[in-house]
Amino acid sequence: MYNLLVFIRKYSATIVFVLLELLCLIMVIQSLPYHNRKMAGVANSISGSIHTTTSNWADYMSLKSENEQLARQNALLLSRLTDVNSEYDTLITNDLYTYMPAHVINNSLDRYNNYILIDKGRADGVEPDMGVICDQGVVGKVINVTTNFASVMSVLNSYSVISGRFKDNQYVANVVWDNVNYQYGQVRDIPSHLIIEKGDTLVTSGFSNSFPPEIPVGTIESTDNDDNDAFITAKLKFTTNFSTLRHVYVVKNNFQTEIDSLCIQN
Amino acid sequence: MYSKLIRNILLFFGLLVMQLFICDNIRFGGYVKPCVYILFVMLMPFDCPRIKLMFNGFLIGMAVDIYNGTPGLNAAATVLVAYLRPYIISLMTRKPELEGKTYPSIAEMEIKWFSIYAALLLIIHNLTLFLLEAFSFRLFHQVLLEVLISVPVSLILIILFCYIIKPLK
Numbered sequence: 330m331y332n333l334l335v336f337i338r339k340y341s342a343t344i345v346f347v348l349l350e351l352l353c354l355i356m357v358i359q360s361l362p363y364h365n366r367k368m369a370g371v372a373n374s375i376s377g378s379i380h381t382t383t384s385n386w387a388d389y390m391s392l393k394s395e396n397e398q399l400a401r402q403n404a405l406l407l408s409r410l411t412d413v414n415s416e417y418d419t420l421i422t423n424d425l426y427t428y429m430p431a432h433v434i435n436n437s438l439d440r441y442n443n444y445i446l447i448d449k450g451r452a453d454g455v456e457p458d459m460g461v462i463c464d465q466g467v468v469g470k471v472i473n474v475t476t477n478f479a480s481v482m483s484v485l486n487s488y489s490v491i492s493g494r495f496k497d498n499q500y501v502a503n504v505v506w507d508n509v510n511y512q513y514g515q516v517r518d519i520p521s522h523l524i525i526e527k528g529d530t531l532v533t534s535g536f537s538n539s540f541p542p543e544i545p546v547g548t549i550e551s552t553d554n555d556d557n558d559a560f561i562t563a564k565l566k567f568t569t570n571f572s573t574l575r576h577v578y579v580v581k582n583n584f585q586t587e588i589d590s591l592c593i594q595n
Numbered sequence: 596m597y598s599k600l601i602r603n604i605l606l607f608f609g610l611l612v613m614q615l616f617i618c619d620n621i622r623f624g625g626y627v628k629p630c631v632y633i634l635f636v637m638l639m640p641f642d643c644p645r646i647k648l649m650f651n652g653f654l655i656g657m658a659v660d661i662y663n664g665t666p667g668l669n670a671a672a673t674v675l676v677a678y679l680r681p682y683i684i685s686l687m688t689r690k691p692e693l694e695g696k697t698y699p700s701i702a703e704m705e706i707k708w709f710s711i712y713a714a715l716l717l718i719i720h721n722l723t724l725f726l727l728e729a730f731s732f733r734l735f736h737q738v739l740l741e742v743l744i745s746v747p748v749s750l751i752l753i754i755l756f757c758y759i760i761k762p763l764k
Contacts, residue, residue: 342645345646346678349653349674350675357671383616
């Protein structure tokens with residue numbers, strides 16, 4: 330017993346070190362898998378309220394550009410509305426998707442796995458796996474929901490894969506992030522016989538049920554033309570500017586349960 | 596006694612504000628992730644017991660983590676730095692040289708000594724932090740590159756911050 334006490338006294342610093350590191354590691358591992366990510370860390374009352382305050386400030390500072398952006402979007406929507414009115418002369422709508430506006434209150438860009446916190450939660454009808462877009466393009470996918478907040482796995486995440494489609498030739502390819510810069514991603518699995526040129530546009534394919542089709546993803550910057558490979562990879566510039574993200578829309582698929590039940594039957 | 600406590604509290608919150616609201620917003624192409632908050636561990640007095648050092652490191656690391664929503668990440672790296680700090684100091688200096696000196700700061704040691712000391716601790720910290728964040732060796736070359744770029748930037752910011760807080764002492 331005495332020897333034990335001497336041992337503890339002698340190595341107390343190392344013991345405390347090991348215990349503290351263990352505690353840290355347990356916390357890291359618990360929060361590691363993106364779907365198990367505990368919202369407690371992000372959306373707890375303290376940091377939640379700080380984030381809301383700081384983002385309120387940032388909102389105020391950028392009111393002017395924000396207004397311009399909203400005005401632009403209004404104009405775009407109005408022009409679409411007139412198109413729609415001329416096409417259909419009925420009030421019955423059978424829309425697959427509905428859009429719910431939300432506010433970004435925290436956003437990260439420089440980690441390997443980036444998440445966005447938005448101010449709409451279960452109380453507003455947000456559920457996991459819903460897509461999130463903004464007027465510029467895709468943003469990410471909801472992975473965790475609390476009563477008033479939701480955390481969104483942004484496209485800038487090493488786990489994120491977006492199903493994209495070339496606007497010109499309708500070929501489908503997967504879009505991932507390049508893990509470095511928030512402006513660029515990679516398009517994987519492009520068949521090598523396809524001729525890809527700089528400036529080609531990629532939109533969402535609509536296959537994932539999270540995103541409606543024809544939402545912009547990005548434009549091609551460059552390709553690696555290795556003739557030996559069956560598939561080529563291209564560098565993509567996202568249309569969404571993730572560093573100035575403020576207003577986003579949560580996409581709700583109105584027939585999700587119906588589609589899911591069909592998938593289960595198969 | 597109280598002045599020491601107030602100094603530490605001011606330093607704690609000063610570094611936290613600097614880290615969360617300024618440094619975390621600096622990015623040049625995603626490679627630069629400066630961190631200045633470990634200056635809190637660096638500037639603890641020479642005779643500070645190691646356990647106290649580690650708890651202080653844990654506290655400021657955890658504060659950064661709670662704000663960033665990454666529990667344990669920064670805390671783990673900072674505790675490691677706090678644990679290794681006495682070894683680094685004894686590697687760099689012999690006992691008699693430390694006589695009459697309280698803080699390992701620029702004012703009491705030379706700037707050359709402090710730069711090497713800070714750089715060593717920063718390398719340990721950044722390497723641990725980035726590897727833990729990637730949580731695999733899949734991105735190892737990228738982690739190394741980020742450490743190589745981030746450490747000099749952090750070092751410059753830390754030395755600048757030392758001059759800003761000089762009147763505190």
